[in-house]
Every structure is written in C-alpha cells, then in structure tokens.
Amino acid sequence: MDTHPFGMEILSCENRLSRFHTHICRPLSALKGQFADQAAYNQMLRTGDPVVYEVYEVLRPVVAGELPHGLSIVHPGRVGDEYFMTKGHFHSVRDTAEIYHCLKGHGLLLMQNEGGEWATEELRPGRLVYVAPGWAHRSINLSETEDLVTFFVYPGHAGHDYEAIERRGFLKLVVQCDGTFRVVDNRVGSGVVER
Numbered sequence: 426m427d428t429h430p431f432g433m434e435i436l437s438c439e440n441r442l443s444r445f446h447t448h449i450c451r452p453l454s455a456l457k458g459q460f461a462d463q464a465a466y467n468q469m470l471r472t473g474d475p476v477v478y479e480v481y482e483v484l485r486p487v488v489a490g491e492l493p494h495g496l497s498i499v500h501p502g503r504v505g506d507e508y509f510m511t512k513g514h515f516h517s518v519r520d521t522a523e524i525y526h527c528l529k530g531h532g533l534l535l536m537q538n539e540g541g542e543w544a545t546e547e548l549r550p551g552r553l554v555y556v557a558p559g560w561a562h563r564s565i566n567l568s569e570t571e572d573l574v575t576f577f578v579y580p581g582h583a584g585h586d587y588e589a590i591e592r593r594g595f596l597k598l599v600v601q602c603d604g605t606f607r608v609v610d611n612r613v614g615s616g617v618v619e620r
C-alpha cells in the first residue's frame with residue numbers, strides 16, 4: 426500500500442469519496458435478526474431487498490499508527506417503527522476510539538459499553554461525535570426522506586467485532602413514535618426473550 430501522503434475530495438452531491446478502496450452495500454437481508462419487529466422485517470423482504478446503508482472506505486495497513494477512514498451513508502427507511510441503521514460493532518481491540526463527523530441528514534449514534542452503560546449523540550451536519558474506547562456504536566437515520574452521511578476515522582489496528590451485537594442486539598432501540606424518535610428498551614437485548 427502506498428505510504429505517501431494523499432488528498433481527496435468528499436463528493437457531497439454523489440455521497441462518495443473521490444478515492445476509496447472498498448464500497449460496501451448492506452441490503453436489508455444482511456441485517457437479519459437486528460430489527461426488533463421480525464414480522465415487519467420479513468414482510469418488507471417479501472417485496473424487495475432495499476439497500477439500508479453503504480460504506481466507502483480508504484483502507485490502511487492494520488497497524489496502530491494508521492487511520493482508516495471513509496464515508497457511511499444510511500438511507501432513510503424503517504422496519505416497523507425502527508429506523509434504518511447500521512449493524513453496529515465493538516472494535517476488536519476495545520481500547521480504540523473513533524470519530525464520526527456528520528456531513529448531511531439527521532441521525533443518532535447509539536453507543537454502549539460492556540459495563541451496561543449506553544449513550545446517544547445526535548448527528549447533524551457539522552456535528553462531531555467522539556466514540557470513546559470500549560463503546561460499541563451504531564448509526565441510525567432519523568429522517569424519513571434524507572440520507573444520513575457521516576465521515577469516520579479510526580485507528581488502523583482497531584478491527585471489528587460484530588458478534589456480541591449480532592447475538593444480543595443493542596440495549597436500546599430507536600423508534601418512531603408520534604412523529605418523533607424515542608429511545609426504548611430492547612427487551613431482546615436485556616435477555617428477556619431470545620432472538
């Protein structure tokens with residue numbers, strides 16, 4: 426991989442970077458078990474498999490001094506009352522942070538740590554969120570119409586651990602209620618019902 430400095434553009438109109446290595450599209454079918462309303466999830470899949478989010482990433486060598494970075498685009502939509510969102514993950518190396526900078530749209534970064542604490546931070550254009558080391562994170566699009574576009578950067582040796590979230594979900598769900606969003610308990614996440 427090239428070890429020289431480089432520059433690039435964030436192409437806002439097209440929601441992409443002028444240079445990147447990977448472009449991942451996550452369709453609804455890739456989020457099996459993540460949305461609480463499974464009947465709504467299955468129903469939605471019967472009529473298609475919409476792209477829930479996309480990621481453009483500039484990869485870097487897997488070492489502590491590097492900074493992989495990219496653009497995350499969560500499309501608008503809901504499964505039942507629950508907004509479209511990313512899978513969410515811990516970093517494999519727990520002691521690694523991340524920065525998200527919102528460029529477009531309106532969303533939430535939902536976070537939780539292994540001690541059972543949780544937090545949300547709103548994402549609006551110009552707003553930055555610092556995901557502290559040890560906190561799992563998921564981006565959620567609260568808009569009915571607009572994409573949620575964020576720029577992220579994290580340490581090169583962080584790695585991604587999806588398993589804990591896939592197994593138990595997040596402690597909280599973010600749902601639409603009376604025209605606004607609510608953060609509610611995830612009864613599955615609390616272990617009351619097995620997913």
Ligand code: PAN
Pocket residue numbers: 480495497511512513514523562563564577579585
């Ligand atoms: C981001 C996320 C991106 C997609 O690059 O990977 O927003 O979310 P999932 O990885 O949860 O599908 C990041 O947090 N990297 O560490």
Ligand code: ZN
Pocket residue numbers: 514515516523562579
């Ligand atoms: Zn991350």
